[in-house]
Amino acid sequence: MSLGEYFELLFTDYTLGVITLGTAVLGAVTGMLGSFAVLRKQSLLGDAISHAALPGIALAFLFTGAKDSNVLLIGALISGLLGAFWIRGMVKNTHLKSDTALGLVLSLFFGLGMLLLTYIQKLPNANQAGLDKYLFGQAATLVAQDVWIMVAITAVSLFILLLFWKEFKLLLFDADYTKTLGFNTRFIDSLITFFIVIAIVIGLQTVGVVLMSAMLLAPAAAARQWTNTLTVMLGLAAFFAAFSGVYGTAISATQSNLSTGPVIVLVAAFFVLISFVFSPGRGLLFREIRFQKNRRELELKKTLQFMYSIAKTHEDISHPHAVKILNNFQGFTKKTLQQMVDKKWVTLNGAMWSMTALGYEEAENLYSQT
Known part of the structure; x- marks a missing residue:
């Protein structure tokens, strides 16, 4: 049956x-x-x-x-x-x-x-x-x-x-x-x-x-x-x-x-x-998803802080810098760079990047929280 x-x-x-x-x-x-x-x-x-x-x-x-x-x-x-x-x-x-x-x-x-x-x-x-x-x-x-x-x-x-x-x-x-x-x-x-x-x-x-x-x-x-x-x-x-x-x-x-x-x-x-x-x-699945999401977010913000430390050495925060400089930072990937472009934190022009006012403000907030 x-x-x-x-x-x-x-x-x-x-x-x-x-x-x-x-x-x-x-x-x-x-x-x-x-x-x-x-x-x-x-x-x-x-x-x-x-x-x-x-x-x-x-x-x-x-x-x-x-x-x-x-x-x-x-x-x-x-x-x-x-x-x-x-x-x-x-x-x-x-x-x-x-x-x-x-x-x-x-x-x-x-x-x-x-x-x-x-x-x-x-x-x-x-x-x-x-x-x-x-x-x-x-x-x-x-x-x-x-x-x-x-x-x-x-x-x-x-x-x-x-x-x-x-x-x-x-x-x-x-x-x-x-x-x-x-x-x-x-x-x-x-x-x-x-x-x-x-x-x-x-x-x-x-x-x-x-x-x-x-x-x-x-x-x-x-x-x-x-x-x-x-x-x-x-x-x-x-x-x-x-x-x-x-x-x-x-x-x-x-x-x-x-x-x-x-x-x-x-x-x-x-x-x-x-x-x-x-x-x-x-659930273990969603816990792992949240963990990976938080990890990616942390890597993104660490990369932004690194870029901020470079940008603030110039009076003009929008001064362009070579992307290859970021290769020295452990958390940097092309995906994180594109995410920051999507968030309008940086602009990308060929092999050069520039920090926007929004990105500069976000990085300052991160520093004030740490």
Whole structure:
């Protein structure tokens, strides 16, 4: 099946529609909330929380003996929140840095989760569990109920985001100032962390524990390259992530033996690559273009200063001089000379050049600035 055929079936095939809508909604909410993690410089938080959710999934299965996705995700939510606030507690009450606390929680919880999964595999009903799917995700297991839960969580997240929009912005860019204004920064910070945990947990079934952090951070990192405005960044991150979900699902469905979660992450990574190279403000390509432009401008002005030092030795600044004199200056090229002619800084008559009043004034200004 080709991509064109897939998108034709999208509106007629119920299963394809549910899965695609689910990945799109998941992408929108994770991209939007992931922006806060990126701006708060807590990129590893998503990785730690997603790995911390694994023992919660395993314990929920052990306690209930069923693989009901809602029950398993509640276990993941509790475990993820425990990991998130454990990280905060270690950073606040000990001398550990945040990266150390994140690494400790990630390795400890993930190790416990893998131990529990190994234990579950030896149980008589291990074949009914399918918990290993939560490691790398399996979008094909999404049903309409899962999608409606994602839609509800997205709606609640948007409502809370609008309700506390001013507080969130203040906390992101100046936590100390937010505190001096009388806002409860601990509550606001906990609220952001809570919704980031929820976004991670609802994506575990689709993308998996191992790759969920990339789904959370990649669209936000890509969006950050295009704008300095928080509202625009949230919108772009949601769009990049939703598109990654839809297109990644399409590629996975049209190709055999391709897991949906990794493909979605690779599409999101493509957005990151394009953004890092081609974004006008921060992209590597435009940065190099600006660097070369500034370098040429600097060489042009240095050449003008050299010509000024020659012209001012005569009472008449328009006194002609031989072009070959400029060959002694390292930054001189025929192109820079022509550019100065175009700017009307000098005039050129055969093999002789003369400085104009405009060029003389420009050179004097350069000297006064240095």
